[in-house]
Amino acid sequence: MKNFIDKVIVEPLREVVRNLVAFLPYLLTGIVVFAIGLGLAWLIKALVVKIFKLLKLDAACAHSGLADALKKMAVRDTPAKLIGRTFYWLVTFIFFILALKVMKVPVIDQLLEKFLLYLPNVFVALIILIIGWLLGNFLGRAALIASVNAGVRLSSQLSKGVKGLIMLFAFVMAFEQLGIGRSTVIAAFTIALGGIVLALALAFGLGGKDLARGFLEKRFKKNGDGEPDELKHL
């Protein structure tokens, strides 16, 4: 019976303790590395904030309207603090990875390896989303101004549509990059886009046939009802 207890309980417990004891230095090293990382991250954050404050980044951003744009996106930090915070999390993340690495746990090593190999995809997807957001804003605004100047009544909706479509493209590309539901996302996107085009075609064809006729008449009839302005701007 004693042999049985030794074999089933004591030996495995001893093994666990042995492993724990063997692992403890690595764990401690990991904790120390991470603690150093946290300290360093805090220092770097403080330094970066100070440098950017000295460079008057906040004033420049207020000047250019970027600070207002950040506020509108519910970002409460000043631009200098935001950059400092980004550096803080970057350094923290790097030291977290280092800490996991020095612990030398095979499973974590394998997970880490997979994660690190996947990381570029996340980075590229993030860049795609940022570019999509910037492009969507830019083209949405351009469409808004152009349609207002052309006297289009649904300018605001048109602008939102342009921005939404670009963001949709960006999301599809980002998901494809991440390999999430690749075929499903593309199929859903194709169906959605096809649906939108069909809906628009039906809406214009059926609902707006009189409007379309009126538009074409105005556009191509030389002596239409509305006399053109004789006022010369230049």
Add this chain to the structure above:
Amino acid sequence: MTETAPDTAANSPDPSAGLDAVDILVGVPSFNNAKTIGHVVRAVEAGLTKYFPDRRSVLVNSDGGSTDGTADVVREASVDLDAVLLDHRVGGFRKLVTPYHGIPGKGSAFRTVFEIARQLGAKACAVVDADLRSITPEWIELLIKPVLEEGYDYVAPYYMRHKYDGTITNTIVYPLTRALYGKRIRQPIGGDFGFSGKLASFFLGKDVWESDVARFGIDIWMTTSAIANGFKICQAFLGAKIHDAKDPGADLSAMLHQVVGSVFGLMEEYAPTWRSVEGSEPVATFGFVYSVGLEPIHVNLEKMIEMFRMGVRDLDAFYNSFLPGDTLGFLRALAAQRDVKTFAYPDREWVRTVMSFALACHRKAVRREHIIKSLTPLYLGKVASFVIENWDCTADEVERRLEELCLAFEKGKGYLVERWDGEV
């Protein structure tokens, strides 16, 4: 009698090859102007022969690759001086047809004219548009004589126009240029100018020929550069300007972008100059000034006001990113007003609007093109207000009204100066 220089310059790097030095050079930039350029060339020839018979002169047609035979029309155009002038001497008039190189645009055409003027040592030059229908020989006298005989460096044109014509000039370019640089040049973007050979060389030396100045905005660039660099300026009254419509379908916002963008761009370059200028002074005006009749013209006020309302409503968030709160509040209130007859965009608010747009472009808050193009609905609001206010006024009364607007710009300039470098 006309001698036409052989068109050897067409593909030559030295377009003036084979020509002797001249006293007067008249440039005519062109692009597919076969219908009208013949009249312009004849008027120039008659003007040079009548008013400057003892001077050696050349007409330079700087062409942008016309395919309608413009160059042939220039070569063949000649005036029967016996029929036009009672008494004349044979002058040394030459013609030169040359293509211009570089970025397509009026600015590049002018650059070629300046280059030839420098090579030929021209003392006085003029440039006139190739689509003019109302040019007379007197235009050449009025543009050249102040330079040749009075020592002026730059002669801006002054046309008599319908009270509702040139609204971009009247509501933005003239009052703003006058308030900034302190000279009352009534038509800063007229299109036809006189200038000295010295000024042509100065223009040529500026590093702008690969920029937008080469494409568009050469007119305001020349006027502003001449004023800001202390050249002796005057204006010449040329009478009515009748010319072929540039492009009937031209987009108003594109026009505003080109013209107002050029004025705002020059504000960056000449900030040290205009910041210290206070008030304005008249410039010498040559020619016999008279008014033209006022035929009624059709103006669609409702459409303009509707465009203004739509712009204020749909661009509210965009305006909010760079317009001051009180200006935006005023715009919202005006857009909410239903009665067309009482629709009024006061001068003070208009000045504040234009200056806020200039400041936004200076601070590069968002893309410059977007800022300027978003001025279109507000500009239409101001034009509608101007038309309503001056419905029963004569041309002279409208001129007095424009004088008040100019004074409002001069008075409101402090707002711009205070904020140009600061964060106010």
